[in-house]
Amino acid sequence: MKFCKAELGVRGAKATLSILALMLMAGAADAQQLPHSLRDALLGHRGAGEARRVAAPPVARYVSETGGTFVFDKAAPQPLIKFDNSTEVWVLSPQPASRGDVIYRNDLGEPVLRVTKLGGVILFTDDAPMGAAVALSGRASSIQPPAVLSVAALFQRLVIAANRASRAAQRQIEFATLEDARPETSVLIADSAIVTAEAFEQAARKGDRSILSKVGRVLLTEGRKPSAQVKDGSLIVTYAPGQGLAGRPSSKRIIKVMDR
Helix, strand or coil, X not given: CCCCHHHHHHHHHHHHHHHHHHHHHHHHHHHHHCCHHHHHHHHCCXXXXXXXXXXXXCEEEEEECCCCEEEEECCCCCCEEEECCCCCEEECEEEECHHHXXXXXXXXXXXXXXXXXXXXXXXXXXXXXXXXXEEEEEECCCCCCCCCCCHHHHHHHHHHHHHHHHHHHCCCCEXXXXXXXXXXXXXXXXXXXXXXXXXXXXXXXXXXXXXXXCCCEEEEEECCCCEEEEECCEEXXXXXXXXXXXXXXXXXXXXXXXXX
């Protein structure tokens, strides 16, 4: 609507200011009615009365508006995230985004977290591909793995991984290493087995048992870069020492390979 200056006058100006005031009051009321987690994630603060946002700890627990909880570890050499309902630790790669935000992606390049310039956090999952608001819950313990595993601990984790994969496939799945484990590769071998078992379980939960029928055993082998392939009935998972947990493929990458 356009107003002529000559016709507006003092009374018209007062009416316009009153309308603007009502609009601002309504906007403030709507913001106050938003759930704290959603308002904090989108606006980056707890409310209009809080002058400064408390910075999140380097290792912190978060709660999604969809109910999921996870630990985000920025104190690690590589950013890590672990969901409470999974044994897998995901390695994330930060990437600058618009408006000063940072997007953290997995090894397939998919967005997992978006941290806004103001400190808000958005979580992306298969169930919430457009993003779900997240609220800071508090401090958490580091999810970085130990530097070295004993031979007994490594063997135990391989057995556990084989049992998990076998239950998911509803038949015996053998896990074997093609190279002897060394102290510097022990953790990476164990974690490669864990994410492989996670991939089997995820495929079973989604009803994708046909892709599990292609695999009779899992072979863990050392290489220059992390990868996975299915060959002659074997799932070959390659781990690359010296790259931390980024030196093995994620469960999503393994599922993608098995589904080809």
